[in-house]
Amino acid sequence: MTGMTIAALAREGGVGVETVRYYQRRGLLDEPDRPTGAGAGGGIRRYGTDDARRLRFIRSAQAAGFTLEQIGELLALDATDDRARARQLAGERIAELDAKIEELERVRASLRRLAVNRRPKRTPYRRAKGTPFVEQRNGYDGRTVRAGCGVGRA
Numbered sequence: 175m176t177g178m179t180i181a182a183l184a185r186e187g188g189v190g191v192e193t194v195r196y197y198q199r200r201g202l203l204d205e206p207d208r209p210t211g212a213g214a215g216g217g218i219r220r221y222g223t224d225d226a227r228r229l230r231f232i233r234s235a236q237a238a239g240f241t242l243e244q245i246g247e248l249l250a251l252d253a254t255d256d257r258a259r260a261r262q263l264a265g266e267r268i269a270e271l272d273a274k275i276e277e278l279e280r281v282r283a284s285l286r287r288l289a290v291n292r293r294p295k296r297t298p299y300r301r302a303k304g305t306p307f308v309e310q311r312n313g314y315d316g317r318t319v320r321a322g323c324g325v326g327r328a
């Protein structure tokens with residue numbers, strides 16, 4: 175697919191046009207020159223398959239958790255064939271992911287313990303001795319206060 179408009183490039187990469195422009199401002203994507211002249215395609219920038227491939231790489235690197243700064247460095251390293259630094263960045267990201275996975279596994283274990291150990295007990299509701307219900311049944315008229323009850327004054 176060659177000669178794509180920015181809208182077609184955005185569709186190809188699964189992003190919006192403004193995202194493509196943002197990547198261009200950040201220096202992650204090239205902004206092709208605007209052609210001059212009259213005609214059907216005059217003045218409209220065109221993008222090629224390399225641009226679409228680079229956009230898909232940016233999106234997949236973001237999905238893997240790389241920052242835009244790291245993605246920029248990876249793209250620059252690709253141009254210089256510095257594979258050692260690219261492997262180092264990938265290794266650092268793997269270590270970050272491993273730490274996040276350990277944290278999430280601890281959270282999951284905690285939630286499982288909570289779900290298993292904290293089931294509500296199904297006991298019938300009983301009123302304690304000295305509550306108004308029990309005292310009314312025993313002849314209490316509610317006008318005097320028993321010690322420690324905390325309801326009203328005699």
